[in-house]
Amino acid sequence: MLEDIHHNCGVVAVYDLDRDRNSNVARHIPEFLLDLQHRGQLAAGMTTYNAGRNRLLYTFKDTGTVNEVFQLGQKIIAEKTVEDFSGIAAIGHVRYATSGRDESDYAQPFETYHGRRWKWFSIGFNGNIANFYSLRKKLMEKRSYHMIYNVDTEILNHYIAYGLRGNTKPSLTSLFKELSESVDGAYNIVFLNADGDMAVIRDPLAMRPLCYGVKDNLFIAASESIVLKNFEVDNIRFFKPGEMVLIDGKTRTVKLKKYANSTLSARCFFEWVYFSHVSSILDEHPVYMARVAFGKILAELETETMDSSCVAVPVPDTAKPAGDAYAFQLQIPSMEAIVRNRYVGRTFIEGADRVKKAARKYTLQEHMLRNKRVFLIEDSVVRSTTARALIQRLKTIGGAKEVHLRVACPPIIAPCFYGIHIPSITELFAPKFFKFPPRTGILPQKTLKIMAKSVDADSLIYLPVNEVSESIGLSQNLLCQACINGQYPTPAGRHLYEKALKAYHSQQPED
Ligand code: SF4
Structure with a gap:
């Protein structure tokens, strides 16, 4: 395309499901993100979970391409980053700004710290919230929240934090169901908390692509199938509208759930025209x-x-x-x-x-x-x-x-x-x-x-x-x-x- 019609971010998630192995999955994030580089070149980043580290969740992100952020041209530095941020679970993101500026603070994942492990989480997000202004108004005027960056990822973080209010840990299915009742737009989310729980969700209209698969006991999810294909995952599955995958931090078991009642879908046709990689398969097409x-x-x-x-x-x-x-x-x-x-x-x-x-x-x-x-x-x-x-x-x-x-x-x-x-x-x-x-x-x-x-x-x-x-x-x-x-x-x-x-x-x- 000749025009500057921009891509709209990409997300990945990876989890080592083998409880005896505890491999460092952070090393996969740069290669997965490279496969999604066409979806955003402004920033890249990852959050990893490691129960043996003081910082249970640890986020690394910056502006630039995946090569620039992870300094892939400098082997020793790149390997050190992957070691410093080692973990059994990780989420990653490449960003093109549909809202917000080109600064490292706007790079994703967005981490929200809390002293309680299940209230401490990080998200990567692909899409755009169409009712952003009404959600922001509600947050600021009715719920006394404050916005620093004024971007939709921040809104999502606040809404998720609000969904985690109280003393009882809610199920992630009900958390995202509640979120889907407020949010209007396209939103694929990769979520990781400091209990090691992971959620990968596709919005109720399935506007942006999202798929997943398992290889050698490694769960992998990504915006596009090219990530899984290049990792030689057989049996790539496509999320249906309003579906999510949940991985429990204790048992490391994978569950596919329907979190939103979706009777419709509205897959963006432009993904086939221009945005997605020519080698990708979107929803079997x-x-x-x-x-x-x-x-x-x-x-x-x-x-x-x-x-x-x-x-x-x-x-x-x-x-x-x-x-x-x-x-x-x-x-x-x-x-x-x-x-x-x-x-x-x-x-x-x-x-x-x-x-x-x-x-x-x-x-x-x-x-x-x-x-x-x-x-x-x-x-x-x-x-x-x-x-x-x-x-x-x-x-x-x-x-x-x-x-x-x-x-x-x-x-x-x-x-x-x-x-x-x-x-x-x-x-x-x-x-x-x-x-x-x-x-x-x-x-x-x-x-x-x-x-x-x-x-x-x-x-x-x-x-x-x-x-x-x-x-x-x-x-x-x-x-x-x-x-x-x-x-x-x-x-x-x-x-x-x-x-x-x-x-x-x-x-x-x-x-
Ligand atoms: S098809 Fe819909 S989601 Fe896709 S670019 Fe057009 S308006 Fe946006």
Whole structure:
């Protein structure tokens, strides 16, 4: 993807279930987090549990990539960190900020200390709380809590702490049931307390992916299956909506529980389009195959006549399966005429405008482009600023005769309130071209022509909304597609969209 539409964090959890072994599972956390690095590069961290250590729970975290935080390039330091933080259970997190700043205090896990072991806990969180402001108000005004960081992880910590009030240790199932009755949004949580109890929970609508498995008596859970696959876990299981895994600190037994009554699901379709790793399988549906299907549909929708000067150019790396499938279907070559510079650091391109960012991030191979009719395959278009910049470069620097933009996603018409940084309606590209958002993703030819012209493309084709679920292999009512059809799966999402629409229309000139 060309745009800065950001990933939304990743979580992992690991527990040594063998009571005679007590291995140090902290050593697995950096390798697991590396597999989820694409979900967040701002910060990384872990909390471990060790009954033989004064600090029963111990948290290590900082800003930076997994390599930077765990100093994986410096063997002695990396090994010392893993030894200093050794434990039989651990949770880990990579962060991209959907709220809060880029500081180490905001890195996760978030640990809340208490002198009583079952009230002392740490959490890692993936998602976004849509009713954040009403929860914060309730905490501060009615319950006299204080917020330092003003981020949703802090809200969750306070709500969990509140759920642990009193003198009797509650069951973690009832604790998270109570939490689910207050929280609206997407929230996968990995939880560890100083009794050594672990809970891994998927939110009642299953918006973000989460899976688990056991290998050699090691329990492993992660946002994406690639973590378990690379660890050679057989029999990867996917959490159903509102399910949780509980591991008892005393017995180290694993129990799968339903903590919330879920009759629906709203899995984020964008996980298949862009966020998740191409090798991951989400709820039994492979990301790669969905992207291939998107490309085939784009080929079926093609209106241009193909000739020997036509070439498909997928934007690396997310659009590659769609681009290759599109090209195969139309019997034209799929070329790596845009090469991604993998070693451009995040900080190096920070602050640069999108045009410069695109130039630093991607190198064009002119010899593949000159005098060609280029079919540029993109996974999605959010703001379009960088799409425009890239199309211009394909023409001016690359010498392409024509550039036709093919988008393996429907037009994005609405913001996301569930943890993906899809900006306000005003910043989005598509809504600028129609008064009432089309819920089907199918736009009149006349509108498509105007949209194409505005990004210097010779033509534009989007994937229709109904093809998304078909391609993924899940029916529409099991997916969240709010940013492409405006239908939000939760009350807070609907409320925020109504407000956003009102604000957007009040800024638009009258006809
Ligand atoms: S609004 Fe879009 S990006 Fe956000 S959760 Fe729903 S489908 Fe995913």
